[in-house]
Amino acid sequence: AQSVTQPDIHITVSEGASLELRCNYSYGATPYLFWYVQSPGQGLQLLLKYFSGDTLVQGIKGFEAEFKRSQSSFNLRKPSVHWSDAAEYFCAVGASNNDMRFGAGTRLTVKP
């Protein structure tokens, strides 16, 4: 069965610093991969997605992610973090049309 691991429960970065959030997935075939962001008390907002093609995908709010099949990873990056990026980030894998598995999330704190 497909699964997602986000190794970092909590990450703190300074405003303006670069960011990388890790995501590892387990799935036998080519997965559909997603990153979502959740602000406190809110639903999930889609940041970006990977289905096929170029392994470096661009998303909203200046985020990008790179799919590496050999490492079963789909890490999220941002070159310069803003205070408004503080939130919970979830990586998800969709292995079929009717199921999406989420990681436990990484909470991002941004220091001024």
Add this chain to the structure above:
Amino acid sequence: ETGVTQSPTHLIKTRGQQVTLRCSSQSGHNTVSWYQQALGQGPQFIFQYYREEENGRGNFPPRFSGLQFPNYSSELNVNALELDDSALYLCASRPAGAGTYEQYFGPGTRLTVT
């Protein structure tokens, strides 16, 4: 364009009671899924509806049931509430058409069972 909406925002119920949560899908979306998000965890897939029929289910007991209506709105019903059912319940809809797998989430309903 209106996004996914859910009602109510918050709900408090007593153990053993029944609850109905509602969701209105985004325009043009014909598939709706429900997720349970316990505090400090990622969302867990409950089930999905397509064309008013359940076409996928996660590891949740039968007391979790749902409906999808012709206008693509949806309900989640939970019977015999347990304390562990306290969570944020998220509804997500997916656009119609082949090759569309991303889901768009509503703000959620916070259910507290006492």
